[in-house]
Amino acid sequence: MHTPDFYRHFAQYVHTEMLLTMRCVSKDYRDVVERVITASFSSKRLIVHSGKSITLSLSNSKPRMERLENVTDIIFLLNCTKIGDYAFQHAVNLIVVNIPEGVTHISKNSFWGCSKLKSVTFPKSLKNIGAYAFNNCTRLSEVDLRGTGVEVIENEAFYYCEELKSMKIPDSLVEVGRFVFLRCFKLVPEGVDTKDNEAVLEHLRSQQEGGGREGDGA
Structure with a gap:
């Protein structure tokens, strides 16, 4: 001992x-x-280990929240299957995230307010994007979920992603929560009600089928 x-x-x-x-x-x-x-956490690289979940325990204290603001790079170790609630909330200098294969859930508020986040790579294993997960990621420009198994996108997951111009959705998607696309000004044209999920999804699918010619910022 x-x-x-x-x-x-x-x-x-x-x-x-x-x-x-x-x-x-x-x-x-x-x-x-x-x-x-x-x-x-005082460095700009955050190394995260978890066999099952990255949870609020990594960021629930004021000093850690302050240090998260300095993080520019996240390294995932071993068999992470879930990004937990609030895991990287307010990591305001985070620009690129590569979520590893094996992660099935991105939980609520996990990347909320990551205002410089521009690019996220999603794994094939992904099934669920939680409420507010990418809320207020104001510089996120593209989301491609076609290679994933996403079935559910919960409430306000992409709310106020004002630079989001393109979202590719998989056939596996069966449930979309409230206000997921609200204030995504560049993603949804004025003629489509962002509160009407069916209308938004129909528009997104038409863009995929048409190669994204309309509303692609060209």
Whole structure:
């Protein structure tokens, strides 16, 4: 049985990625490595480990929220299957995100207010985009979900994505929540009611079938 002194000593010689792994698999390490994990947020690269979920626990304190504002790059480790609630909310300097294969859910508010986010790559495994997930991502310009298995897009998931010009949707999509496309000024033409999901989806599908000639910003 290792002592707390051993854990503290050991933590000095281990990379942050390994500390995150240790934190998940051994509660004995949690208190010891917590300070080291928190310190990793001071850099511009955020390394995230999770076997099942990235949760609010990564960003629920004011200091961590402040550090998230500095993050420009996210590295996902191991078998992440869910991006948890509020995981990267207010990461205002995040520009590009590559969500890894295996992730099935992007939960509520996970990228809310990432105002510089321009590009997101979605995995084939994706099934659900939660409420407010990309709300107020005001520089997001394109969303391509055709290669995914997305079935549900929840309330206001893309609300106020004012630079969004193109959204490709898969045949698997069966449920769209309220106000998903509200204030997406460049995505939906004036003649289409953004509160009418059926009308918006019909427009988006017509753009896919027509090669996006109309309303593509050309």
